Amino acid sequence: MQIPLRTLSDVETYVRNREWCDARLSACPLHPTGGCSFARHGSYARVTPQGLRIARWYCPEGRQTFSLLPDFLAARLSGLLAAIEDSITVASSAKSMEAAADALRGPDVTLPGAVRWLRRRIRGVQAALAYVAPEMVIGAPASRSMPEIARADGRVLLGLRRSLSPQILNSIPAPLGFKPTSGTGWPRNGIGQHEMGPDRDIASHYGPLVCGSRV
Numbered sequence: 177m178q179i180p181l182r183t184l185s186d187v188e189t190y191v192r193n194r195e196w197c198d199a200r201l202s203a204c205p206l207h208p209t210g211g212c213s214f215a216r217h218g219s220y221a222r223v224t225p226q227g228l229r230i231a232r233w234y235c236p237e238g239r240q241t242f243s244l245l246p247d248f249l250a251a252r253l254s255g256l257l258a259a260i261e262d263s264i265t266v267a268s269s270a271k272s273m274e275a276a277a278d279a280l281r282g283p284d285v286t287l288p289g290a291v292r293w294l295r296r297r298i299r300g301v302q303a304a305l306a307y308v309a310p311e312m313v314i315g316a317p318a319s320r321s322m323p324e325i326a327r328a329d330g331r332v333l334l335g336l337r338r339s340l341s342p343q344i345l346n347s348i349p350a351p352l353g354f355k356p357t358s359g360t361g362w363p364r365n366g367i368g369q370h371e372m373g374p375d376r377d378i379a380s381h382y383g384p385l386v387c388g389s390r391v
């Protein structure tokens with residue numbers, strides 16, 4: 177299960193300060209009144225951005241891990257929400273999906289692979305935004321438009337991630353929210369599965385504890 181780690185840091189600051197070490201989850205989300213053996217369970221790395229780790233807890237009784245995902249990070253796709261937003265901006269002004277995918281992914285990725293990569297991002301964001309209504313954004317005056325309300329540092333997705341409650345994020349598809357997007361256009365042949373990473377993987381391999389005594 178993913179839980180937002182509220183932070184105003186950008187990715188560089190988060191990595192430099194090893195903010196995953198100081199992340200806190202005060203109670204088990206499955207047993208908020210206690211009574212289980214809920215405990216910190218180290219951290220795991222994302223392949224990208226390099227050096228980034230995510231704090232993790234585990235409830236043995238509920239057999240569930242809990243990952244604290246920093247606000248700037250995409251859920252179930254590699255990279256940052258801002259980078260996904262940039263990809264969609266490129267796609268919206270390109271001649272074709274193929275031209276946008278080629279420009280974004282470069283010569284090292286086959287064109288069909290690049291197009292799948294881009295389509296996953298576009299579908300994910302479209303599906304997520306279809307769930308979001310202005311009244312969901314905390315403190316939003318009803319008369320203001322969504323982009324106005326949601327923008328943080330010029331970023332719509334980042335603004336929404338920071339504004340929406342954990343409960344609402346759990347009901348919104350990834351990469352904005354945390355809901356698995358199966359059935360909304362994920363490839364069936366397994367291509368791209370590696371991108372979904374250990375966030376979804378309750379039984380993922382548990383990496384070394386890298387925060388020393390603070391783990």
Ligand SMILES: [Zn+2]
Pocket residue numbers: 204205206207212213214235236237238
């Ligand atoms: Zn528990």
